[in-house]
């Protein structure tokens with residue numbers, strides 16, 4: 001099949017969903033170029049160098065007039081913004097319009113981290129996000145994006161949804177951005193068309209049911225479940241919503257819409273109630289194909305808290321004692337609440353408010369990152385990790401050096417560099433005041449500590 005041609009079965013599926021007149025408009029929409037958009041990291045605020053227009057349903061979201069080379073912008077590597085498709089930023093409007101309480105959130109299918117960075121920003125200082133990815137290679141990019149976003153309020157895990165069973169009723173919000181047949185990506189990615197089949201849709205739908213069946217149990221009484229896909233067919237959208245209403249006693253949540261946005265509300269009528277979904281079609285919305293639904297677990301349904309344990313036992317992680325923690329907290333310039341952990345000889349800092357939850361998670365899940373990795377200590381001297389540079393924590397006591405654009409790109413490429421007039425030892429490099437990473441200035445050369453796997457490769 002020509003990769004630009006639409007699969008026949010897809011065309012008839014969409015015709016029966018939309019009717020033939022609207023289907024013609026839909027097809028025209030699919031042929032339009034997709035718009036580039038980004039979401040700013042408020043906590044690493046910069047003046048964006050690109051012309052931009054606000055996305056009306058997304059706090060900090062902007063459409064760009066054209067697609068710049070993000071790779072060649074050091075502020076992108078510093079975590080100043082995330083390149084994210086506009087429709088999926090609707091989650092921002094859901095959170096803000098419903099004033100969804102902050103707390104412990106789970107993004108069950110999180111890589112590469114677009115929606116996780118959005119949730120992390122929403123939670124800020126007042127919550128903890130568990131960003132989970134089942135595929136090992138994708139967990140790496142998720143971890144990288146969480147580290148660069150830098151808020152220190154996230155735990156990255158690598159688990160199958162089944163592994164979460166001991167955490168029933170634990171989360172204030174669970175997002176399932178499900179693996180799907182990707183019809184909404186037909187415009188951006190012509191190969192997605194070639195790979196599409198009705199059998200694949202059925203397979204995705206069955207897998208989505210398995211995932212949400214687990215995800216629904218993990219939500220606390222009074223908490224929220226968000227389910228989304230980037231596909232159009234009903235089997236992976238309304239049918240999953242219906243399944244959820246049959247399996248659980250969820251309550252519907254309706255989201256206010258501005259008609260000018262072009263987002264379409266769809267309904268699923270259960271025995272007692274009407275449930276709502278939100279559809280994004282390329283001929284109506286300035287964004288890619290997307291579906292999302294929001295459900296609330298009734299107050300009083302099963303909730304699981306954390307018990308207070310003095311002892312923390314783990315095969316590789318150790319909680320640092322209170323006296324030593326107080327010293328470390330002063331050294332890293334935290335707000336006084338930080339809890340410290342040692343993984344072999346590497347220190348991590350966790351926001352104090354959520355350390356019990358973290359410790360509980362370590363008993364159940366395979367943790368790949370949490371809080372902020374600080375580095376190792378040699379006597380009183382820090383050997384700082386790149387993660388600390390990219391975090392919001394202060395880096396008191398280290399000399400700092402602001403780079404030009406060319407210097408910043410060379411640092412990110414790990415090219416050999418020399419800097420005159422810099423003190424010997426660790427120096428924090430920044431571009432537009434945003435930290436990028438560390439060098440160690442030795443008498444005759446400079447060692448670049450930017451992670452090899454993150455470097456710009458051209």
Ligand code: SAM
Nearest residue numbers: 109110111112113114115134135138177178179
């Ligand atoms: N939420 C991500 C974002 O906004 O950047 C995109 C997530 S993508 C649509 C779906 C993710 O689900 C993929 O990372 C995929 O590896 C993961 N996945 C695949 N099979 C899964 C399964 N059986 N259970 C949970 N997640 C799965």
